[in-house]
Amino acid sequence: MNDSASGREAAAANLDPGRFLPVLALMWRIRSFEELAIESLREGLVLGAIHPSIGQEAVAAGICPNLWRTDLLLSTHRGHGHTLAKGADPLAMMLELFGRAGGTCGGKGGSMHIADFGVGMLGANGVVGANIPIGVGAAHALRLRRAGEVAVCIFGDGAVNRGPFLEGLNWARVFDLPVIFVCEDNGFSATTRTRSLTGGPGVVARAESLGLPAEAVDGNDVLAVDAAARAAIKATRRGEGPRLLHCRTYRITGHTAADQAPYRDASEVEEWRARCPIARLEAALRMAGVDQARLDETREAAQAGMREVRDRARAADWPDAAGAFADVQDVGDPAARAF
Amino acid sequence: MAGTTYLEAGRRALIEEMERDGSVWALGEDLGRGGVFGQYRGLQEMFGDARIADTPISEACIMGAAVGAAMTGTRPVVEMRFSDFALCAVDELVNQAAKARFMFGGQMRVPLVVREPVGMWRSSAAQHSQSLEAWYAHIPGLVVVAPATPADNLGLLKSAIRCDDPVVYMEHKNLWGLEGQAPEGEHLVPLGQADIAREGRDLTLVTWSAMRHVSLLAAERLAGQGIEVEVIDLRTLWPWDREAVLASVEKTGRLLVAQEAVSVAGFGAEIAASVAEALHARLAAPVRRLGAPRIPIAYAPPLEDRARVSEDQIVEAVQGMIAPAPVS
Numbered sequence: 001m002n003d004s005a006s007g008r009e010a011a012a013a014n015l016d017p018g019r020f021l022p023v024l025a026l027m028w029r030i031r032s033f034e035e036l037a038i039e040s041l042r043e044g045l046v047l048g049a050i051h052p053s054i055g056q057e058a059v060a061a062g063i064c065p066n067l068w069r070t071d072l073l074l075s076t077h078r079g080h081g082h083t084l085a086k087g088a089d090p091l092a093m094m095l096e097l098f099g100r101a102g103g104t105c106g107g108k109g110g111s112m113h114i115a116d117f118g119v120g121m122l123g124a125n126g127v128v129g130a131n132i133p134i135g136v137g138a139a140h141a142l143r144l145r146r147a148g149e150v151a152v153c154i155f156g157d158g159a160v161n162r163g164p165f166l167e168g169l170n171w172a173r174v175f176d177l178p179v180i181f182v183c184e185d186n187g188f189s190a191t192t193r194t195r196s197l198t199g200g201p202g203v204v205a206r207a208e209s210l211g212l213p214a215e216a217v218d219g220n221d222v223l224a225v226d227a228a229a230r231a232a233i234k235a236t237r238r239g240e241g242p243r244l245l246h247c248r249t250y251r252i253t254g255h256t257a258a259d260q261a262p263y264r265d266a267s268e269v270e271e272w273r274a275r276c277p278i279a280r281l282e283a284a285l286r287m288a289g290v291d292q293a294r295l296d297e298t299r300e301a302a303q304a305g306m307r308e309v310r311d312r313a314r315a316a317d318w319p320d321a322a323g324a325f326a327d328v329q330d331v332g333d334p335a336a337r338a339f
Numbered sequence: 340m341a342g343t344t345y346l347e348a349g350r351r352a353l354i355e356e357m358e359r360d361g362s363v364w365a366l367g368e369d370l371g372r373g374g375v376f377g378q379y380r381g382l383q384e385m386f387g388d389a390r391i392a393d394t395p396i397s398e399a400c401i402m403g404a405a406v407g408a409a410m411t412g413t414r415p416v417v418e419m420r421f422s423d424f425a426l427c428a429v430d431e432l433v434n435q436a437a438k439a440r441f442m443f444g445g446q447m448r449v450p451l452v453v454r455e456p457v458g459m460w461r462s463s464a465a466q467h468s469q470s471l472e473a474w475y476a477h478i479p480g481l482v483v484v485a486p487a488t489p490a491d492n493l494g495l496l497k498s499a500i501r502c503d504d505p506v507v508y509m510e511h512k513n514l515w516g517l518e519g520q521a522p523e524g525e526h527l528v529p530l531g532q533a534d535i536a537r538e539g540r541d542l543t544l545v546t547w548s549a550m551r552h553v554s555l556l557a558a559e560r561l562a563g564q565g566i567e568v569e570v571i572d573l574r575t576l577w578p579w580d581r582e583a584v585l586a587s588v589e590k591t592g593r594l595l596v597a598q599e600a601v602s603v604a605g606f607g608a609e610i611a612a613s614v615a616e617a618l619h620a621r622l623a624a625p626v627r628r629l630g631a632p633r634i635p636i637a638y639a640p641p642l643e644d645r646a647r648v649s650e651d652q653i654v655e656a657v658q659g660m661i662a663p664a665p666v667s
């Protein structure tokens with residue numbers, strides 16, 4: 001990981017604003033969407049638990065813009081950012097959080113089960129690590145169908161201590177599948193520090209021990225994530241098999257929006273706030289010659305867009321209660337006859 | 340009609356469906372060597388190792404990968420080797436496969452079949468003998484099938500592979516060698532339809548899987564005593580053929596359920612309760628269930644047999660239900 005200030009400055013001076021202004025806009029949309037979701041939770045509009053990714057936006061925004069619309073993405077309970085970055089409609093997502101008609105899942109999933117198959121987003125997941133075998137299977141199907149797409153499977157640092165992590169990475173290697181694993185490491189397994197629960201030198205070493213090329217990047221530096229993701233996606237798309245990226249980051253909120261996170265010092269949070277991935281991209285863009293007014297416009301447009309989304313979601317109707325019986329199964333369909 | 344076996348019929352079903360639909364593939368341990376029971380014999384030579392895939396001993400990943408592959412345009416047939424091992428993949432089946440379509444608002448379906456060989460077989464003891472169909476029947480989103488004859492193993496497996504829902508397909512290990520007839524041409528058995536294995540006017544005996552055969556032997560003996568038992572093989576447990584069962588009990592006025600599984604909270608309880616609710620006034624005797632006691636299955640035959648429902652037990656139960664109630 002090249003984290004030296006001079007290296008970063010050189011990279012920043014060369015960066016293409018045409019490519020990274022949209023990335024900045026995306027990061028602001030994610031930030032703003034989640035801030036409004038937290039506000040809406042307090043107002044009682046968001047109904048169940050939400051797991052914000054505030055502070056982690058560089059992972060979603062560094063990876064997803066490098067994917068085709070038809071590439072596949074599997075996410076976690078902390079998946080709003082990934083889902084937005086893959087191209088899901090923010091209004092449909094907010095409606096889903098509010099449990100309203102028109103939500104991505106018709107109000108049947110909520111935050112932890114957001115999916116948008118239309119943009120290749122195969123679902124958040126309420127079970128830690130469960131998306132790994134599913135992502136591997138989606139990649140397996142890509143191989144069987146000889147498709148040119150890749151699958152990206154994002155999970156937290158806590159997931160690397162579940163069995164499916166071992167099974168899934170080994171499987172991807174054995175079948176040489178087009179899948180990129182991304183460990184989005186915010187340091188916590190819910191409310192306990194992952195390092196106190198994890199043996200050995202960590203996720204990169206675990207992946208390498210199974211024969212996967214693996215790389216650690218600064219997950220708060222969207223330029224670094226972008227470069228690593230681009231290279232990994234390119235290699236995997238060329239048929240070079242699975243790999244893993246380890247993105248070290250931090251969540252600024254608690255585990256859920258309701259968690260006050262008493263298990264950590266305010267000073268630690270402040271340190272990470274100072275490494276805000278959005279502020280860092282703005283600094284890089286300024287260094288590349290983008291003026292402050294342009295940056296402000298980008299932020300304001302994203303925030304205004306998300307406020308409109310929230311306002312429209314607030315006015316939406318509840319879903320028809322008959323939906324509780326729909327899409328369960330064809331054979332033995334409870335909509336035809338409730339048992 | 341042609342002579343075949345239960346195992347061969349299942350093998351033929353998979354071959355026919357793989358020939359018919361290029362998106363069907365099978366995955367599991369040792370399939371290239373024919374699978375543990377030989378139900379995949381020769382298939383890798385026929386279809387290649389991409390469509391008959393040898394997997395690591397990673398049950399969670401076998402099932403989870405099948406879920407991902409089923410969501411994205413293929414139709415996986417998962418081999419779990421023994422239903423007992425499928426317990427290493429319960430999250431993938433119950434939390435993921437069964438719920439994905441609903442949870443994601445109907446954006447896609449999960450058309451997979453998971454073959455889970457069940458039942459007592461050659462002193463296999465507590466971890467290789469279980470019948471856990473009730474667990475799966477309890478889960479919304481799953482279809483549960485338990486064929487008992489060669490023809491049904493052919494026709495039901497084909498229907499299961501064509502079904503867009505996740506199907507738990509439970510073949511009975513003790514039936515692999517069972518001989519019988521199966522149609523030579525295309526043979527599909529609809530899911531959810533029971534088979535009246537034997538008609539009778541005096542008592543309805545509902546059963547499935549290997550217990551069908553024990554039930555038929557008992558019915559034969561009872562016929563010699565003038566008691567005509569109607570044997571209904573459910574074939575599909577979810578959805579079960581309520582109409583067929585209710586129509587039969589309407590006629591006979593008596594219901595006995597015989598199952599290999601532990602009786603407590605077994606699927607027989609669902610049938611017994613449903614019939615009691617719907618036909619209470621019509622019943623000439625209390626509904627009865629036969630199943631295993633709530634003990635793990637043992638290794639030594641005299642111990643293993645204590646978990647078995649025998650022909651004698653069925654005969655006795657039926658006689659008790661037919662005998663006029665003592666005058667008090």
Ligand SMILES: Cc1ncc(C[n+]2csc(CCOP(=O)(O)OP(=O)(O)O)c2C)c(N)n1
Pocket residue numbers: 051076077078126127128129155156157158159160186187188189190191255
């Ligand atoms: C199998 C399973 N065990 C426990 C939980 C409860 N749980 C929800 S999120 C979470 C923490 C996961 O940590 P990590 O994978 O690092 O992701 P993060 O929350 O940090 O994004 C836990 C334990 C769960 N959802 N699934």
